[in-house]
Amino acid sequence: MxxxxxxxxxxxxxxxxxxxxxxxxxxxxxxxxxxxxxxxxxxxxxxxxxxxxxxxxxxxxxxxxxxxxxxxxxxxxxxxxxxxxxxxxxxxHRWRSAFAGLPLEALVFYELHVGTFTAAGTLDAAAEALPGLAELGVTCVELMPVQPFAGARNWGYDGVQSWAVHAAYGGPAALQRFVDRAHALGLAVCLDVVYNHLGPEGNYLPQLAPYLTDRHRTPWGDGLDLDGPDAGPVRAYFLGAALQWVRDFRVDALRLDATHAIRDDGPRHLVAALCDEVSALARREGRRIHVIAENDDNDRRVLDPPPAGWGCSAVWADDLHHALHALVTGERERYLADFGAPEQVARALAEGFVFQGERSAYRGGPHGTPVAGLAPSRFVACAQNHDQIGNRPHGERLAALLPWPALEPIAALVLLGSALPLLFMGEEYGETRPFQYFTSHGDAALARAVSEGRRAEHIARGQGEPPDPQDERTFLRSTLSHRSDGRHGALREHHRRLLEVRRRHRDAIAARWPEVARDGAAFTLRRPGLTVRANLSDRAGAGLGPWGWSVTEG
Structure with missing residues (x-):
């Protein structure tokens, strides 16, 4: 550079x-x-x-x-x-493990929030739990943002110092120790980073330089100036931060938050430039490093190679989550209004995106682009993640919303379906504690605005009064229980066995889309050597009983 x-x-x-x-x-x-x-x-x-x-x-x-x-x-x-x-x-830091990364098709993500993953809420405490994740069969631990934010408690998307590591998590040295421990176990590490906005408290950049512009408006106010006459240092700030994570901390993947909200009309979009520089570093160091984008537009430009596309390795594909969730819960609020039909689950499993240019009632127009020619390994899919749980008023997980037997066929479809699978921390054993939205802003006016704004938003939707994000109890009740007794242990073993099957059929699952047949809300996925059946209903279908599932190899 x-x-x-x-x-x-x-x-x-x-x-x-x-x-x-x-x-x-x-x-x-x-x-x-x-x-x-x-x-x-x-x-x-x-x-x-x-x-x-x-x-x-x-x-x-x-x-x-x-x-x-x-x-x-x-x-x-x-x-x-x-x-x-x-x-x-x-x-x-003296690195103990020489780890060159994992191929894209080998990635099975486990998303965790450092502060609530353990009672201690530190990277060192999270590192102690890594052997259990390796034994479970996940291959890539995805950390929600670790950049500093105001106070001790936050999801991390209010970060203001893009090059640093939150002190309450242990600081930068703790992140290096965490990555080193993961690599020693054969686990890759993905870091969630935010380059579409900066947090509202502790952001001193505008006092020094024109980092923001009113030419681009975002849900968080003025956008970052990534394409104006003074954009060079602004771009350098974020590109340099991204490169230090993969260079100095040996992170194996970056998950870019809300790339649809990164406004950049310059000749080379910031995400495309970031992919270029990460790829160059990976070639120099002989490593596999992946850039994965969250993008709400269902836009294949994110994945297509330059010059037409950005060149990301994979994209979060929310359509499978939306289709599954709407089908099994019956919920139809907001963006879920577009979902609920069993055939949408089938299309998500067979193609990745449900919406590929069709009209979205929620969005009021066409949504998405065709995905022809893209392999399943270019998509990351889940049944739960931090957004889909935490943005609910009370942060309920599926284990608290559905009959317990429903969790097994859902896991079978996600883990042996099409895309690279993602589990949200605790999902593997059916955590019933919520994951709620929490903050600890020190600015009293900001804290009051966040609390009152969230309350007004959910009450206006008829969803009742949510817990106060500023109340420490909201954070504490979101900490994992790590239960292993009874049905929790059995569900974890179910996930472990499914991931064992995925490991044996990894290349076939990642390389080609399955043939998907449907009988009501029961689905059959066929690939050479592997057939998966899952019934997402309390009625029999496809030769399965209520909430039944089966996996046949050979």
Missing amino acids: SRPAHGPEITTGGVRFRAWAPRAERLAVRVDGADHPLSPAPEGWWTGEVRGAGHGTRYQLVLPGGRALPDPASRAQPDGVHAASEVFDPAR
Whole structure:
């Protein structure tokens, strides 16, 4: 990368600090109570070296008048998003495991939220549970965002320092330890990153530079300026952050949040540029690194190669979730209004997208693009994920919504269906605790607005009063129980056996779509050497009893 690097760089005798701050008349870096003036450089950059500084040095950027800010490109924020930054040297970690990644078709995702996956809520505690996930048969642990956010509790999509790791999770060194432990077990690690907006509290970027523009509006306000005359450093900020995760932390995949909300009308979309740079790094290092996009548009451009497409490895395909959920629960609110017919489940299993240009009643027009020529391994599908559970008013999981026997055929369709499967933490044993929306904003006005806004939204939909996101009890009741007794242990064993079958037939499942037959709400999926039957009904069908399933090999 020829573009200037954001943030600190450790040198032989100290630390060189860099910041893009064209809105500042002067800029200094404060280290150990002393302010060191930075020198202006072209295009609004400021730079300077502080001798004697190094790993662990606390520092702040200082504006004229003495106002001190954290560095938006810091690698560590040990005391939170408003406090001093800390220099972090990623080269200090001595990697124990040489791991080159996994092929796309081998990926079975397990999505987890660090703060609620264990009672301790840290990366080190999560690492202790990795052997159990490897034994279960998942192959890629997907971490919800770990970038710093205000307070201790948050889903992570309110991050404001895109280069750092949340201190309550253990900071950047803990992420390196987590990845190293996963690699030693043969597990890949996918990191969820957010490049469509920044959180509302602790975002100091606009005080330094024009990162935002009113030319692009998003659900979160002004959009990022990725395509204007001053967009170079803005793009460098996010591209550099993405590359450091795969380079310095050896993450094997990036999941890009809400790419449909990344507004970029420039000649090369940010996501396409990110894919280019990640691919180049993977070639240089001889690794398999995947870029996976969440995209609400059912747009194959996300997957198609350049120059027409972005070149992502895979895309989250929500249609299977929507079709399954609407069928088995009977719910039809909002986007689920387009779903509910059994033939939509069949199409999602046979093609990936249900909507490939057909009219969506919810969206009021055509939705999606044809998927001809795309392999099943280009899609990631699930029956549950953080959004689909947590955006419900009370965060109920399927285990709390459906008869217990229904969980087995659903698992059979997702794990042995078509796309790369994703399990949300606790799904494998039928966690009945909810996963609710929680925050811990320190800004009182913001906290009140978030609580009142969520309450008003769900009451207006006739869904009742949701729990207060700011109430710590909302967070605590979302922590996993890790139950293994009785039916919970049996359901986990069911998932383990299904994943064992998937492992034996991995290449066939990933390479070709199955033939899908339907008898009411009972489905039969056929591939050479593998037939899967699953009845998503309390009535008999396809030779199966209520909520029955079967797997035949050979």
